[in-house]
Each structure stands twice: as structure tokens, then as C-alpha cells.
Amino acid sequence: MTTTEAPARALDFIREIVEEDLRSGKHQTVVTRFPPEPNGYLHIGHAKSIALNFGVAAEYGGRCNLRFDDTNPEKEEAEYARAIIEDVRWLGYEFAGGEPLHASDYFDQLYEWAEHLVTRGLAYVDSLSAEEMRAYRGTLTEPGKDSPYRTRGVDENLDLLRRMRAGEFPDGAHVLRAKIDMASPNVNLRDPVLYRIRHEDHHRTGGKWCIYPMYDYAHPPSDAIEHVTHSLCTLEFEAHRPLYDWLIENLPVPSRPRQIEFARLNLNYTVMSKRKLLRLVTEGHVRGWDDPRMPTIAGLRRRGYTPASIRNFAERVGVAKRENVIDVGLLEFCVREDLNKTAPRVMGVLRPLRVVIENYPEGQSEELETPNNPEDPSMGTRRVPFSRVVYIERDDFMEEPPKKFFRLAPGREVRLRSAYFVTCTSVVKDDAGNIIELRATYDPATRGGDAPDGRRPKATLHWVDAASAIDCEVRLYDRLFNVEDPEAGGDFLANLNPRSLEVVADAKLEPTVRGAAPLTRYQFERLGYFCVDPDASDARLVFNRTATLKDSWAKVVAAT
RNA sequence: UGGGGAGUCGCCAAGUGGUAAGGCAGCGGCCUUUGGAGCCGCCAUUCGGAGGUUCGAAUCCUCCCUCCCCAGCCA
Secondary structure, three states, X not given: OOOOOOOOOOOOHHHHHHHHHHHOOOOOOOEEEEOOOOOOOOEHHHHHHHHHHXXXXXXXXXXEEEEEOOOOOOOOOHHHHHHHHHHXXXXXXXXXXXXXXXXXXXXXXXXHHHHHHHHOOOEEEEOOOHHHHHHHOOOOOOOOOOOOOOOOOHHHHHHHHHHHHHOOOOXXXXXXXXXOOOOOOOHHHOOOEEEEEOOOOEOOOEOOOOEEEOHHHHHHHHHHHOOOOEEEEEHHHHHHHHHHHHHHHHOOOOOOOEEEEEOOOOEOOOOOOHHHHHHHHHOOOOOOOXXXXXXXXXXXXXXXXXXXXXXXXXXXXXXOOOOOOEOHHHHHHHHHHHHHHHOOEEOEEOOEEEEEEOOOOOOOEEEEEEEOOOOOHHHOEEEEEEEOEEEEEHHHEOOOOXXXXXXXXXXXXXXXXXXXXXXXXXXXXXXXXXXXXXXXXXXXXHHHHOOOOOOOOOOEEOEEEOOOOEEEEEEEEOOOEOOOOOOOOOOHHHHEOOOOEEEEEEEEEOHHHOOOOOOOEEEEOOOEXXXXXXXXXXXXXXXXXXXXXXXXXXXXXXXX
């Protein structure tokens, strides 16, 4: 028997490097790390990095650490750290050791190595003010000049550094700087700051420290301590790599990690920077970090996205060094793809229109069997009640249908899914001329949805039995911004989509969904995928629309 | 106008001197008890531009153009 091998997905440049390092024996195993700063929630862009780091480790039998980059006590909070851990786990990744690591765990070692640099004459305490330092740094086209404190002796530097640590100086009085080259064309090498004084409690080390290492200083040795082999980060750190290597070179670290940069993920119709997401939250443009319109992992989770769909998305967008803006449509495709296979189907009507089936006996009702998922017979069937009055979607009826409208219209017969064929006999209107009810007849011979004579209606409608329907709230979401690039015009808030949330207060659902737990996902047939919101209570169900189903009729309408 | 990156279909992305993968989107068709899903087909004579090397170039060389990042005691 011959098997046709599907062509293997080409390796991205990072996996190529990893494979080569393994093949050449440079490394026996691969170690990566995902290093979030706990100053905000994780978003879909982080998901790409998470999938890359944890994915590479898993694929090559290595490990990946979750390490908090908590070197700046000003903006970091334990609450964010908690949420990040939850999100990484929810995505389906297990970090090495089962517990997160922290750059702050290395503060003692980092400080010791700072003294090491001072001792070798590779770092000095500078006492310039921030403004002076900026002036001395030069510009992109002009070299900087040496600080007058650059020539301090080792002993004085050591003394000053120790006193900085001891808390003898106020914030900003001194900094520890690497002594590299003030004339370097790479401004990151113009004696970068290693430590700054910050009299502030840290969310983990409390009041132990009043000097904190900068990211540039903390990251390389932290990677080395963990024996990270491939330190994957985004493109903006590319110019920092010489500094990364300088530190690895000049510190007595136990391993030599390599930094590799890749392009971060951008999505259209949304913003991705933590600063902007924070503003959306604090200024009340959304209900929180987990608002279903947010591109955060928490938001996507509440929206109804599955971990698998997000992992899949990350895989499809690929990894390269090219700046990119992914179409949010790809993300939506990924959830639909997953949910189509896994979400049980159910019938619900968002904008109910009463239909009275006049030849169906009053007081009678029955249960009809219908598949839970036509894609997967193993998901079984369920029974839904049916009786004389049902609700259909208002959009599924037109009094004067255009040619391509196949749904219900006066005199026309359609199929009610898994139930009967019904024919609209008349339209009931209120004094203002609004359609308030339809009258219809049904064909008892079509029970279950098939006609003995083989006739086939052009349309099948979803419906809900009025007598047993449960009322619920449904939140319909649209993109948060109404332009592809919200940051383009300067004020991204000006591009907020005022209709990003529409609340349907009185949707009707088949009774089988009663009591569904938060985050339970369904496909409402012909409408889309919906997920129970945590706001739901026993008294009232609340659903979020995760994604619509593709709607070719809507396309016809839009085209005209 | 310093340094560092990147330019292949509307959006991603393979391709590593031998004659442009794939996915999303789009467009046709088939099928259908979801106008869903599924299935089939179409969708770059051309790789930022111009020269050059070569039997042969998206891949090599030269020049040019465009975009992104760096001057936080942020990460």
C-alpha cells in the first residue's frame, strides 16, 4: 500500500536554525522561553510568540520556560501575572517545571555580575541627570560624548554601586552604565544603562531592592541562567543584539544563548499595543481586558474562540522577518473551521417573527429528532419540541421577494429544519403596516423534513417552538474599529466602531440549551457560532456571537 | 543625511541558479434537510526598479527606490 505523503510544511527560518544547531551538535536539546512583562493582558500577538516558543520546544523535544520579565516595579502587578499564567495554560501549553520563572528571581545573581563588570572596568556609575545623559548620547547621525564620570575608578564605582543598592541615593541620582562606546553608530551601544534607582516595592521582591536592572541587562544573563539556547524575540530588538552578545561575552554566565528576531503579529481592524489596549479598558470603551471585542486571549476566550483555533491561526500566519498585517478574516476562518467540527448545533431565533400554523391542532405538540452535528454523527441527536406557533427569523420572510430570495414569502413553501414543510398563507400587520405575524399551513406528510413525493423546497429555515422557547440575551459583535489601521490617523479612538456591540435582548432559543454553563459553545444553525457568556445566570442566559456563518445571501444583498 | 532590518498574488507565505508551493480572501461550478459545511475548478509568463553575469536568475553582482526599527534611568 502506498501512502501519499502530504508535502511537509516548509520550516520557518527559526526552526531551520534550531534543526541545524541540533544536527551540528551545537546543542543537544533546545530550550526557549516566553518572557512577558506582567503589565497587561496577553493578546493574539503574544499567542504567536507563545506558539512559536512552546511549539519549537515541543517539536524538538526540548522545554520552554514561562519567565516574567519583571524588572520594572512601576508598571507590573501580580494580577497581570496571574492572568498571563491562566492564558498560557488555557492555550494548551505547559511551561517547564509547571511554575513560572521570574527575572526577579535572578536579582541577586544579576547584581553580583554587575559588580563583576565594574571590577573589570566594564561598567561605571554615572551621575549625569537623565536630560544630560540624553544630550551626551548624541543623535542618530552624530556620535555621543563621554560622560565626565566615565573615568571613575573601579573602587569608586564599586563603592557608589553598593551605596546605590543600600539606598543612600534618591531616584535618578546615579545609574550604572556599561562602558562600551559613546561613538558607536548603534546608539544602543553608547554606554547603555544597566541599573537605575527606583525606590519602589516590587510585586515579588517587595522592598528588598531599590535598584532594578534594565531589560537590556537582565535579559541575556537570565536566558543564560536558564540555559536557553534560542532566545526568540521581535524585530525591534534586532539593534540590541550586539549588546545582548556583549553581555553574554563579558559576564561569567553558564551558557551562551543566541537571540533571534522575528516579525511580530499585527491584525487589521484592531490595535495591539498594551498601552492602547489599556486605554480602551481604563477609559471604558470596552468592558474590560476580557471584553469579547478585545484582541486579548481573555477576550477571545470569552468571545468563544477555542485554544485549538488560536494555535492553528498562529501556525497559519507563519514566522518570518517581514512586517505583516494579518487579515482578521483568517482568525475568523480558524474558529469557524474548528467550531464547525466540534460545536453542537442548536436552533435560535434572534429577531422572532411569529408563525401560526393554522392546520396544526391547537393544544397539540410533539418532539422532532434532529442531529447535534451533521459533520459528526457520533455527536448524536436530540429532540426539539414543535407545536402550532413557532418563531422564525424576520429576515427569512419577505412579502415581496426579489428573484434570488429563496426563503419564505406569501404562497411559498419552505422547510422548517427537521420538522415540516410550511406554506405562508397570509400576513398579519399592525395599524402601522408592520408585519407582526404570519399565518401558514403545514404538510403533515413531511414530518422530519422529507416529502414522500420528493418535492424539495428551495430553502430550509431554522425555527423555535413558541410554547417552549427560552428567552435570552444575545450580544452581537462587530469589529472594534471601522478602519483597517486604527492607528493611521493619529487618534485611534476616533476610529472606534460605534456599532461594535449590538445587544439583542429577546432572542428565542430551543429549550435544550437551558442551564448551559459559561463558555459552552454552540452553532445556532444558519446564524453562526455562539458561546455562553459568564454574565449568564440561571434566570437568564446570555450568549456572545463568536463568528457568523458565511452568508451568501448577504453577499447578494450587499452586491445590489 | 548614522546603524540595523525587510521588499514574491488583495492579506500571509514557500522558494537557497534549472524555469513561481500552500493558506486566507475573491470568482465560477457540483452537492446540500444550515443560501453553512464539503467537493471541483479559476486566481503572479512573474518575484520593488534598472542594468549586468549565466545556456538558464525571485535566487549571483552593481546601482537605485520604498517601508520598518533604534537617540527611555520602558520592555
